[in-house]
């Protein structure tokens with residue numbers, strides 16, 4: 001089966017909320033929530049890829065921090081290895097260029113959304129990490 005490496009940004013704001021993105025009807029997995037990001041291209045580090053994808057998808061610049069989760073999920077036709085990192089916005093404000101909708105949610109509310117299945121290890125890691133935006137080293 002085809003396997004792709006995908007990188008996702010867990011973007012935190014000063015209120016300790018996380019940016020959640022709704023996949024649109026034009027995308028695969030429509031109507032499911034995800035961490036913005038995309039496929040890692042050849043000759044790119046995951047971090048470089050993430051900065052590029054966020055610029056394209058959300059029109060803003062991020063700084064990338066520590067790894068949250070690295071796990072593979074087998075969909076019916078593709079295996080997605082999703083690597084997620086903490087990140088914060090250092091320039092601009094997020095605009096949904098490709099997504100249906102963007103929302104900020106506190107970590108303890110993330111479970112209320114219907115996430116792409118590949119994202120569940122990240123959600124689990126976030127709820128056990130006890131993250132505080134104030135003392136993040138990003």
Ligand SMILES: Nc1nc2c([nH]c(=O)n2[C@H]2C[C@H](O)[C@@H](COP(=O)(O)OP(=O)(O)OP(=O)(O)O)O2)c(=O)[nH]1
Nearest residue numbers: 006008027028034035036037038039080116118119
């Ligand atoms: N960006 C992102 N993609 C995710 C997440 N969870 C998850 O299963 N995916 C899947 C959806 C896509 O199949 C793939 C990412 O591809 P992509 O975002 O570059 O999308 P794309 O436009 O190239 O592909 P597509 O939507 O046309 O399938 O990984 C996530 O949290 N973030």
